[in-house]
Amino acid sequence: MNFELKPLSLVEAASEKCDVLLVLVADGYKPAKDGFSAFVARAIKDGDALTKPGKLLALYKHAMAQATRVVLVGVGDGSAKSVRTGVMAAMASVKSDTLKKLVVAFASAATAPSVRAGVSAVADASYIFTTTKSKPEARALHDVLLAVSNAGEVQATFDRAVAVVAGVELAKEWANRPANYATPALLAKAAQGLATKHSKVSCEILGPKEVAKLGMGAFMAVAQGSEEPLRFIVLQYHGAAKSQAPTVLVGKGITFDSGGISIKPAAEMDEMKYDMSGAASVLGVFKALGELKPTINVVGLIPATENMPDGLAVKPGDVVTSMSGQTIEILNTDAEGRLVLCDALPYAERFKPQAVVDIATLTGACVVALGAVRSGLFSPDEALSKALSAAGDAAQDLCWPMPLDEEYGEGLKTSFADMANVAGRSGGA
Numbered sequence: 001m002n003f004e005l006k007p008l009s010l011v012e013a014a015s016e017k018c019d020v021l022l023v024l025v026a027d028g029y030k031p032a033k034d035g036f037s038a039f040v041a042r043a044i045k046d047g048d049a050l051t052k053p054g055k056l057l058a059l060y061k062h063a064m065a066q067a068t069r070v071v072l073v074g075v076g077d078g079s080a081k082s083v084r085t086g087v088m089a090a091m092a093s094v095k096s097d098t099l100k101k102l103v104v105a106f107a108s109a110a111t112a113p114s115v116r117a118g119v120s121a122v123a124d125a126s127y128i129f130t131t132t133k134s135k136p137e138a139r140a141l142h143d144v145l146l147a148v149s150n151a152g153e154v155q156a157t158f159d160r161a162v163a164v165v166a167g168v169e170l171a172k173e174w175a176n177r178p179a180n181y182a183t184p185a186l187l188a189k190a191a192q193g194l195a196t197k198h199s200k201v202s203c204e205i206l207g208p209k210e211v212a213k214l215g216m217g218a219f220m221a222v223a224q225g226s227e228e229p230l231r232f233i234v235l236q237y238h239g240a241a242k243s244q245a246p247t248v249l250v251g252k253g254i255t256f257d258s259g260g261i262s263i264k265p266a267a268e269m270d271e272m273k274y275d276m277s278g279a280a281s282v283l284g285v286f287k288a289l290g291e292l293k294p295t296i297n298v299v300g301l302i303p304a305t306e307n308m309p310d311g312l313a314v315k316p317g318d319v320v321t322s323m324s325g326q327t328i329e330i331l332n333t334d335a336e337g338r339l340v341l342c343d344a345l346p347y348a349e350r351f352k353p354q355a356v357v358d359i360a361t362l363t364g365a366c367v368v369a370l371g372a373v374r375s376g377l378f379s380p381d382e383a384l385s386k387a388l389s390a391a392g393d394a395a396q397d398l399c400w401p402m403p404l405d406e407e408y409g410e411g412l413k414t415s416f417a418d419m420a421n422v423a424g425r426s427g428g429a
Helices: 008-014 035-045 080-094 113-127 150-177 183-197 210-214 217-225 269-294 337-351 364-370 383-395 406-412
Strands: 002-006 022-026 056-060 069-074 101-106 143-147 200-205 232-236 249-252 253-257 297-307 318-321 326-328 356-359 375-377 399-401
Touching: 002 150, 008 022, 008 035, 008 143, 008 399, 022 035, 022 080, 056 080, 069 080, 069 101, 069 232, 080 113, 080 253, 101 113, 113 143, 113 383, 150 269, 183 200, 183 232, 183 269, 183 297, 200 249, 200 269, 210 217, 217 269, 217 297, 217 318, 217 337, 232 269, 249 269, 249 337, 253 269, 253 326, 269 297, 297 337, 326 337, 364 375, 375 383, 383 399
Parallel strands: 002 143, 022 069, 022 101, 101 143, 249 297, 249 356, 253 297, 375 399
Antiparallel strands: 056 069, 200 232, 232 297, 318 326
16 A cells, blocks of 8 residues: 655645545634635534544535545544544445545644554555455555645654554554464564565574573473474664664564463464464564664564464473573463563563563453553553553553552462462452
8 A cells, every 4th residue: 555645735635536535624624715625614514514533424526526535524633543533434434445546635734643643544444354365355445645734744754654554564464364374483484574675674583492592491381382383583673873772572472372281262262363463563563663764773572482282282380490590380371471471581681672672462361451442561660661651642552551569479479489470360460
């Protein structure tokens, strides 16, 4: 999908030939003196068009527009949240095989957050997964033009938003793939492909022998029940001087989670293909970094394996030794994510990072705590926590800080190892 930004007034946007023209109208809209702007203002005054987020007025072959269809879209206060709500509603109403060119016009001057939200909403609403379909119906939408009167002010934000969309769609691709299309080896190939395409990205793949030499006993314990060999993926983005400390991203890469010997219920187990969404997110970040080329250093670590229940699988009660030298009693083999991640974190220390961000579909207990509205954010660093929360707000991908009181660690005490891998039901996140 091709995105383009043009400095166009509303009437100029209406003269663009396209399949659909979305006109984003915010509260307090003040029309210019042209006929099309006056028409929009009249529709609002008469109550046919509303500026409440998500309210739509659809028109067919309007005399003052070159678009086949015109939709007036309410975006409320013009905030990122309101723009996203409006664009998502509009896209749902116009989505069809005939929608190949789309113009999204801001009736008033746009802000950086509203442009970012508009780009991401169009991409999200038109996304289609086709990899495993024999006769795929690919995304029909090919060209998207954002018409903004103050384009110069938001150009940098637009460019960044387009690169982020590319990264998000790569993450979606790998998260949506079934486990037999997203094995640890295939994830490794995807990472190598990023390094091949982007000159500032490098990739190293560690297999079972290399991981064993590192002493990653917890990671290996999870992997030993699967016939798919584990992979430890190390991506690096070199955008700044070597002396600049990197940010390390660690992505959980359980390409399928059966629960192991502590097997999950059959219902909805198919969704456990998504247990590598943290890994997919790291791949997406490196795709975006390759497009944007920022002057920073970033490391991505992906411990990738399946969690399966064969005769070699780790058993409840087994004790393993992690890379840090600590012993862990595995009381529940379905609490495997923390085991692969706790071996990735000591590996991250060699890069002397300024920060480490761990991304994981780690536990359903967090959904119990927060529902599907926000992700849980755990950090002992208040400044980092606030920065990540602000980034989530800006991206409309909300999170919420969770407690890390030392008393929670009491539940991990065991008589047979330094710690257990699960505590009680309460406070499970």
